[in-house]
Amino acid sequence: MSLTARDVAEITKLLEDSSFDELDLEIDGLKIHLVRSGGARHGVSGLASQSPAPTPEVIAAANPETPCLAPVRAPLLGTFYRAPKPGAPPFVEVGATVAPDTVIGIIEVMKLMNAVRAGVTGVVHEMRARDGALVEYGEILLFIDGRDGR
Amino acid sequence: MIRRVLIANRGEIAARIARTCARLGIETVLAASEADRDSLPARLATRAVCIGPAHAAASYLKPELLVQAALSTGCDAVHPGYGFLSERAAFARLCEQHGLIFIGPTPAQLEATGDKLRAREQAEKSDVPVVPGGPAASRADAHALARRIGFPILIKAVGGGGGRGMRLVEHWADFDSALELAAAEAGAAFSDARVYLERFVARARHVEVQILGDGTGRVMQLGERDCSVQRRYQKLIEETPAPGLSDAFRTRIHEAALRLAASLAYRGAGTVEFLVDAQRSEFYFLEVNARIQVEHPVTEEVSGIDIVAAQLAIAAGEGMAPLAPRATGCAIECRVNAEDPSRDFAPSPGLVGEASWARGEGIRVDTHIESGARVPPFYDSLLGKIVAHGPDRATTLARLRAAVNSTRITGVTTNLGLHAAVLADPEFAAGGVDTGYLARFLERARMPARHAEVSGHG
Numbered sequence: 112m113s114l115t116a117r118d119v120a121e122i123t124k125l126l127e128d129s130s131f132d133e134l135d136l137e138i139d140g141l142k143i144h145l146v147r148s149g150g151a152r153h154g155v156s157g158l159a160s161q162s163p164a165p166t167p168e169v170i171a172a173a174n175p176e177t178p179c180l181a182p183v184r185a186p187l188l189g190t191f192y193r194a195p196k197p198g199a200p201p202f203v204e205v206g207a208t209v210a211p212d213t214v215i216g217i218i219e220v221m222k223l224m225n226a227v228r229a230g231v232t233g234v235v236h237e238m239r240a241r242d243g244a245l246v247e248y249g250e251i252l253l254f255i256d257g258r259d260g261r
Numbered sequence: 262m263i264r265r266v267l268i269a270n271r272g273e274i275a276a277r278i279a280r281t282c283a284r285l286g287i288e289t290v291l292a293a294s295e296a297d298r299d300s301l302p303a304r305l306a307t308r309a310v311c312i313g314p315a316h317a318a319a320s321y322l323k324p325e326l327l328v329q330a331a332l333s334t335g336c337d338a339v340h341p342g343y344g345f346l347s348e349r350a351a352f353a354r355l356c357e358q359h360g361l362i363f364i365g366p367t368p369a370q371l372e373a374t375g376d377k378l379r380a381r382e383q384a385e386k387s388d389v390p391v392v393p394g395g396p397a398a399s400r401a402d403a404h405a406l407a408r409r410i411g412f413p414i415l416i417k418a419v420g421g422g423g424g425r426g427m428r429l430v431e432h433w434a435d436f437d438s439a440l441e442l443a444a445a446e447a448g449a450a451f452s453d454a455r456v457y458l459e460r461f462v463a464r465a466r467h468v469e470v471q472i473l474g475d476g477t478g479r480v481m482q483l484g485e486r487d488c489s490v491q492r493r494y495q496k497l498i499e500e501t502p503a504p505g506l507s508d509a510f511r512t513r514i515h516e517a518a519l520r521l522a523a524s525l526a527y528r529g530a531g532t533v534e535f536l537v538d539a540q541r542s543e544f545y546f547l548e549v550n551a552r553i554q555v556e557h558p559v560t561e562e563v564s565g566i567d568i569v570a571a572q573l574a575i576a577a578g579e580g581m582a583p584l585a586p587r588a589t590g591c592a593i594e595c596r597v598n599a600e601d602p603s604r605d606f607a608p609s610p611g612l613v614g615e616a617s618w619a620r621g622e623g624i625r626v627d628t629h630i631e632s633g634a635r636v637p638p639f640y641d642s643l644l645g646k647i648v649a650h651g652p653d654r655a656t657t658l659a660r661l662r663a664a665v666n667s668t669r670i671t672g673v674t675t676n677l678g679l680h681a682a683v684l685a686d687p688e689f690a691a692g693g694v695d696t697g698y699l700a701r702f703l704e705r706a707r708m709p710a711r712h713a714e715v716s717g718h719g
Contacts, residue, residue: 188312188326190333221325245333247311248320249295 180254181231182239185246189220193242201242207235209255216240216252233257263287263338263362263577267331268306270342271321273645274553275302276629278340281569290334292327294320296637301629310334315639321345324352331361338362338576340569344641347552348375364576365529366551367476373525374549378419378457384546387524389517392536392545394459403440406458407433413461416443420451422548424494429461462545464695465536467491468503469550470518471560473571475580476528482515483564483586486532486556490683492606492699497676498683499556500593501563504654504692505539514544521549530557530572539693555643558627559592562650590652593661595680597628598642599673602703606676610638614672619664623650623657626664636673644675658690682706 185191193201193216203215209229218225236256240246265288268275275291279302282289291306296315303309310330313320320326322345331339339356341347341364350371356363366374374380384391393410397403407414416439418426428443430436440456448454471483487503488496502511518533532554534547557568564586571584599609613634618626628645630636636644647668649661662684665677683689686702 188310188333189329220329223325245310245330248313249311 178236178256179258180236181257182251183215183229183253185248185250185252187218188248189218191240191244191246192217203235205235229255231255231257263573265336267292267336267339269327269339270345271297273627273629274342276305277627278569279305281567290336292330296639301631324355328355328359332359338364340364343552362576364572367528370525371551374551376419377422377548380549384521387520389521389546392459396457410460415459415461416456418447418451419455419457420453426450462536465538466695468537469532469534470515472518472522472531473581474522474527475575478523478526480519480522480527481581482519483560483566486559489694489696490699491696498595499559501559510542529575530568556594558648559594562592562648563589591654591657592648592650593657594646594648595665596646597644598676599636599644600642600676601674602676602679608642609674610636611673617669619647619668623660624664
C-alpha cells in the first residue's frame with residue numbers, strides 16, 4: 112500500500128475542512144498523523160524515564176523512493192544531550208538503525224536525566240536538536256526514516 | 262537589578278506582567294504549556310518556551326520544569342503570578358537554591374501564611390481580631406470548641422484557603438460526620454488532614470487590604486477592596502474603596518493589616534482578607550494571600566501604583582521608597598468568565614469568534630483574549646477584567662455599565678449578561694452588599710446567560 116501525493120493532499124484537506132485539530136489514519140499498517148498548526152500536538156506526557164516509547168508520527172508518507180519521516184519529539188523541556196557523558200560517542204548518528212526502544216538522547220531537567228527513545232523502527236535521517244541545547248516540550252529532536260522499518 | 266523575568270503563569274496575568282516588564286525595559290520569557298504557545302502572552306513576552314503539555318499538572322505545576330526553563334533561558338528572576346505555584350514555599354525555595362529571585366514572599370513567609378491556622382495565630386499575636394474558633398485536633402477538642410463558639414460553624418482545612426476546603430455545619434446533628442468528611446477531603450485535596458473551626462458569620466462583607474512590604478519590616482498599605490459580590494467564594498465584582506465604611510473603621514482595618522504584615526516582615530505584595538460585620542463595626546481576620554491578586558487593578562487605578570512594578574522593585578532590593586500612593590476616587594472591576602450562569606455557571610471553553618472589549622474614559626481592560634483566541638478547557642475560565650475608574654462611585658458605576666454593555670464576545674458563552682444585570686441592580690448600586698447578595702440576586706433574577714449565538718446587548 113502506498114499513497115500518492117494527491118492522496119495525501121486530499122487527506123490533508125479532509126482535516127482542514129473539519130472541526131478537528133488532529134487526524135489519525137491507518138491503512139494496511141501505514142499510519143498517518145496530521146496536526147493542524149496551532150492545534151494540540153501528538154506526543155507523550157510524563158517523564159520519559161517512565162513513559163513508554165512514543166507513538167510513531169509520520170510527517171510525510173509517499174512512495175517507497177521518498178523518505179517516510181517520523182519526528183522524535185522532546186517529551187519534556189530540558190537540556191538535550193546526544194551522548195551519555197561529555198566526550199562519549201553519541202547515542203545515535205545519522206544512518207544509525209533504531210528500534211522503538213533505542214535511546215536516542217537524554218534530556219536533563221534539574222539534574223534528572225530522562226532517556227528519550229526512538230519510538231519507531233527505522234534509520235536516523237536527520238539530527239535537529241543540538242547537543243547541550245535547551246529543547247522545548249514537543250520540539251523535534253531528530254527524524255527517523257521508517258521506510259525500511261515497516 | 263532584574264534583567265530577565267520568567268513568567269511562570271498564563272492568561273491575563275501573564276500578559277499583565279509582560280506589559281509592565283516591557284515598560285521597565287525588562288525582558289520576559291513566558292513558560293507556556295502546549296495549549297498556550299500561541300496565546301497573546303506568548304507574543305507579548307520577549308520569548309516563549311513550551312514547558313509541557315496542556316494539563317497544568319504536567320506543566321504549570323511542575324517546579325523543576327519552570328526552574329529549568331528559567332535557568333536555560335538566562336532569567337534572573339521568576340514571577341509566579343497568582344494560582345499555580347505562586348504560594349508554594351517549595352517552589353520559592355527551589356528558585357532561591359538556583360540563584361533565581363522569586364518575586365514574592367520568602368519561603369518561610371509562604372509557609373506561615375499557607376498554614377491557615379498559623380496565619381490565624383499570627384493575627385492574634387499581632388492584635389488582629391479573628392473569628393471565634395480554633396484548632397480541632399481531636400473530636401473532644403472540636404466538641405468543646407463547637408459548644409463555646411456556637412452554630413452555624415465553618416470547618417476549614419488548615420491547608421485550604423481562597424474558599425477551598427470549607428464546610429458549613431448548621432446543627433449539632435451534622436457535626437461529627439461533617440468533621441470526618443472535612444478532614445478526609447482536606448487530606449485528599451491538600452495532603453494535610455488538619456481542620457479548624459470558625460463561627461460562621463452570616464451577612465458579612467469581604468473586605469481585604471492590599472499590602473506591600475520590603476522584607477525588612479517596612480510595610481505600607483494601598484487601601485482596601487470590597488469583594489463581597491461572590492458566588493461559592495469565587496469573586497465576581499470588586500471595588501475600592503469599600504462603600505459605606507467610616508474613615509475611623511477604614512483606618513482600623515488598614516492598621517490591622519499593617520500590624521500583621523509588619524509582624525511577618527512581609528516581603529512583596531500581599532492581601533490581608535477580612536470579614537466585615539458592618540452593622541456592628543467589627544472585622545475579623547480571614548487569611549493572607551501571599552501573591553498578587555486577580556483584583557489588584559482596582560487598587561492600581563485608585564492608588565496610581567503599578568503593583569507589578571512594585572513587586573519587581575522590592576524583589577530587586579530597591580525597596581518601596583519611590584512609591585507615593587494617592588487615593589483618587591473609586592474603581593470597580595468585573596471579572597468576565599467563559600461560563601454560563603444559566604447552566605449553573607458551567608465553563609464554556611472553545612474558540613472565541615469576535616472579542617471586542619470596551620474602551621473609553623476611565624476604562625481599563627486586562628485580558629489575553631483577542632478575536633480568534635482559544636479558551637482551553639484545562640484552566641480557569643477568566644477571559645479578562647473590565648475595570649472602571651472615576652472620581653466617585655456613581656460615575657465609576659455608569660462608566661462600567663457602559664463598558665460591559667459595549668463589550669462583545671462571541672463563540673464562547675460569557676457572564677457579561679450577569680454583570681450587566683448586577684450593575685443595574687439598585688441594591689448593588691446602593692453599595693455595601695454582603696457575601697450572600699449574589700446568591701439571593703440569582704435566586705431572584707434567574708438570569709439568562711448571554712449565549713454565544715445571541716448577540717444581545719448586555
